[in-house]
Each structure stands twice: as structure tokens, then as C-alpha cells.
Amino acid sequence: MAGLHGGAGVAKIFFLIIFIVVLIVGGLLWVDFLGLIDARETLAPILKIVRLDVPEPIEQPDDLYLLDRERLEKQQEALDIFEASLVAREEGILIREAELEELTSQLEEKQKSNEEKEKSLNEALKSYDNKRANLEQNATYLEGMPPQNAVSIMLEMDDTELVDLLRTSERLATESGKSSLVAFWLSLMPAERAAEIQSKMALKPED
Template sequence: MAGYGKIGVTVRVTTLLLIIFLLAFIVAPLLFNILGLPGMQNPIYTRISRSLRLSGPAPASTVNGVDLLEQERLQILSQTLDNRELELAQKEALFQSKLEELEAREQIIGAQEEELNQRAEVIAIRLQGLDDFEGNLLLNAQNLSNMPPAQAVAILENITSDQVLIEHLLAADRYAVAQGRMSLSSVWISMMNAERAGRIMEKMATPS
């Protein structure tokens, strides 16, 4: 029993010394560091402190640096989008300007086409009128040539326009040639009023 008692005392003493050692080399330096007091530079403590520093939150300077880079990237992206929007707006304005120019040209061309159509209609009407007039001349020349000369002269003298009268005389000449007959235009002129007959003959002799 005496031997067992000595062993128990020895274990307790050893345990107490181990606790004192731990307090001296681990707990005490941590306590001194927390209180801001100079303490022992225990290698074990130093490793623990470094591990805690490495695993702790990132420094504020690093976080701010990342934020600045992200803000710069967003600013560049925003500026790029602004430039593209401006370029698109300029292209749309140019397209709209060209579209308005084309529409103005179409209106001018449309107005010109309408004017040409109107002129064509006028020309067609005038040509139709000329055709009708020529047809009437030939018909009148035929009728005059187939009636007694005195009656034909009476009708011709009722034509107030010298030019229209001359046109009837020339139409009678063309009708006579087509029929292989002698024209009576010279006979009609000789039976007209001398003054007007002289004027008619002078105008017919003068090229127009």
C-alpha cells in the first residue's frame, strides 16, 4: 500500500507540473498579447496567431481594391453601352434623313409624272382636234367640189378667217388629186370678192 501511495503522489505532482508548464508557455503569452503587454514569444503561440490571422476576415484595403476594380469595370461597360446607343441614334437619324429625302424625291417625281400626264392628255386632245379638223376639211372639200361653183363660193365667203378659208381650198386641191380631177379652188377664188381674193392669193403664195 505504501508503494501505491508513492505512485499516486508522483502522478499528481507530474500532472500539476504539466498544468503549470501549459500555463507558463501557452496561456500566459496569449493573455499578455490580449492585454497588450510584452510577453514570451512562444513558437507554438506564434504559429497559432499566424493561423488565426490567415483564416480571419480579409483586410479592408483588399476589399476596397476589389470594389474599385468592379466599379471601374461597370463604368467601362456603361460607357461602352452609352457609345453604342449614341452610334445607334446617329444611324437612326441618318436613316430617317435619307428616308425623308427619298419621300421628297418621290413627291417631286409624282408631281412631274402628273404634269406629264396632263400634258399628254392636252396633246392627245389637240391631236384629236386636229384629226377631226382635217377630217372635216376633207369632208367639206368633197361637198364643195360636188356642188355648183356659185353655191360653193357663197359658203366659202361666209368663212371669216382667211387661214381657215385657205385650209379649205388646199383640202379641195388634195381631194381633186386623190380623185384624179381638176381642182376648182382657182375657180372659186376668181368668183370671190376681188379684195379678199387678192389677199387670199397673196397669203397662199407666201410660205408660212
């Protein structure tokens, strides 16, 4: 009987010790919950043994500026997105400007080419007008000379110049209603040269 009473006493002491430990741990957790002390790290090994999860501490729970920082972070993210859109828009504008510059350069080159063509055409027309005026002046001058003297000057010309001169003389005579001296001039030339000039006058189109 003494052995039974001794075993019961040991069991009571063991359960009392466990009960006291539970009260101590519970008290520490309650004090930690109230924020008076930080007992989580101290009790973590014991809680893991009894398979109780240790709540993760909230980073700076008493930080009065936590909400402000979160709001600023969101604003910064929005600004970063807006900045990225501005950069993309700027790149698009730069690409468009490059395309417009290339198009402008092409238009300028085309305009310059057209101006050069127009200038060449004007010069050709001016040259033609000058040549026409010179031929009319020379034809009028030769018509006022003695025929033999006029023929002597004509024989010094090459065939192309002579053909243009004779045709101009014929045109002026027709326009003024006078008789042309071309046939008479040709009769005063060597027969071979006269025949060659007449042949070229028939083949060469009138200007």
C-alpha cells in the same frame, strides 16, 4: 550625486512612458490591420504628429458584390456607347429617308409634268386630226354643191378658214387625180376678195 540619480530616474520614467505609448499605438495598428477594430480615425491625430500617413480606407472591402458592380458599370458604359451609336445611325437613316422622299417628290412632279405635256400634245394632235377631218368633209360637201351655192357659203367664212378649205380641196383633188375646183370658185368671187385669198394661199404654208 543625489541630483544626478534623481535626473536619471526621471529620464527612465519618461522613456518608459514613451515606450509604452509606442507599444500601445503599435498594438492598435496591428489589431486594426487584422481587422478586429477600426483604430485609424482614433490614431489619426497622433500619426499626423509623428508624420505617418494614415492609409485610406477601402470602401466596403468586405463587399462580396464589388466586382459584380464594377462589371455591371462597365457593361452599362458599353451599352450607353452602343445606344449612342444607334441614335446616330437612326439620325442618319432619317436624314437619308428625307432626301429620298424629296427626290421621290421631284420625280413625281417631273412625271406629272411630262404626263401633262403628253396629254396636251395628244389633245393638240386630236384637235388637228379633227380639224383636218372636218376640212376634208366640208371640202367634199362643197364640191358636190352647185358652184354658185358653194361660193356663197365660202364668202361667209373668214379668210383663214377659207384658205384652209381651199387648200384642202386642192389636196384632195391631187390625191384623187381629179381637177381642182378652187380656181373656178375664185373666179366666181368678187375680184378683190379673190385676189386677197389667192395672196394668202401663196403665203400660208401648207399644213
